[in-house]
Amino acid sequence: MTTRKEKIAGDLDRQFAEMGFAEQGVEALRAGADVSLRTLYKYFPSREAMVVGALEFRDKAYFDWLSGGPEGGIDHVLHPIVRLGDWLREVANTGCLFLNALAEHPDSAAIREIVLDHKARLADEFRIRLQSIVPGKDIERLAETLFLLHEGMTQTARLQGRDRATDAALRAARAALAAEGIA
């Protein structure tokens, strides 16, 4: 059961993702969510709250998107990169929603907190997956490398296209794992 607020949050997410943050006034957001201005403000009492709501929706949606996938082996570790590639195939490519939000609202503590938390949990995703396939091994450096490649891929997809960025990131990730004897 999705609440009305969640439905609107999803619409806000889509609008911000497709059109960017700067160019979306509240009236445009209202039209995109197909609600009245009064109702929109009821659930999200300021524009900043709308941004926060969209990011919270996206955070949840993206970790849902990451769930599942191969259970063991190298593909288990590469899964977040593969899924990022899948995601980039389906959506307009405007970079990372979270970093874009931060660029646009550098002084908002609420937004900064959500972004940092989301990215920290993404970085942990690699740690957890690495730990599960090579328990006991020190995987911190490898996890950091994979996260760097992940972030680089997100931005590079915007610049050079999704396919090229995905191929490069996957190749580099495999090489990094192989260099540590993980295959």
Place this chain on the structure above:
Amino acid sequence: MTTRKEKIAGDLDRQFAEMGFAEQGVEALRAGADVSLRTLYKYFPSREAMVVGALEFRDKAYFDWLSGGPEGGIDHVLHPIVRLGDWLREVANTGCLFLNALAEHPDSAAIREIVLDHKARLADEFRIRLQSIVPGKDIERLAETLFLLHEGMTQTARLQGRDRATDAALRAARAALAAEGIA
């Protein structure tokens, strides 16, 4: 000899870098550059032109910043990453100015062109440096990996701090080079 326009462009660069794009109105930019509104508009006839001017200034300044450094060996290739780390130590850490500008002005062809061009030349920087230390070798994949790490480092510095991001990127870059037998 720096022209007045270049001086103002430098001030605009600094303002956008420190305060972000969204929160800087033209009046604030004017005050930061310490000129009259009329003069500002003389050199940069629209706000978009001010953004373009700041990016052009930064593009030039950053490639100047990259010049010099170790002439041969692995340090020659790692130099752009090392210098990025130096840069991040000296400035407020608000991510990549170019990508932030693109996030804020997704519909501006002029801004998009500058950003793509800047990033393409940055990526080429790794190709050129790799080519010079291992001529004849196919270095395309390695160059792409280094660029991914470079971009990832820029964003991660914002999230996890400059030192951690720099260490991780340098370590990963060395590992990638070593895996290809370059040391």
Place this chain on the structure above:
DNA sequence: GAAAAAGTAGAGTGATCGCTCTACCGATGT
């Protein structure tokens, strides 16, 4: 079926935006 809750449309408000314009000032060249 009446009351209450939650929705709609959309005009209105004050602030701020990018940008233009008038009026004036000081240095420089001949």
Place this chain on the structure above:
DNA sequence: ACATCGGTAGAGCGATCACTCTACTTTTTC
């Protein structure tokens, strides 16, 4: 001496912004 040029200060313009409010309608609840 004086015209010219490049500058300053800052008021003002129309548009747009985030946000509020009134008046009315629909849906839900008991």
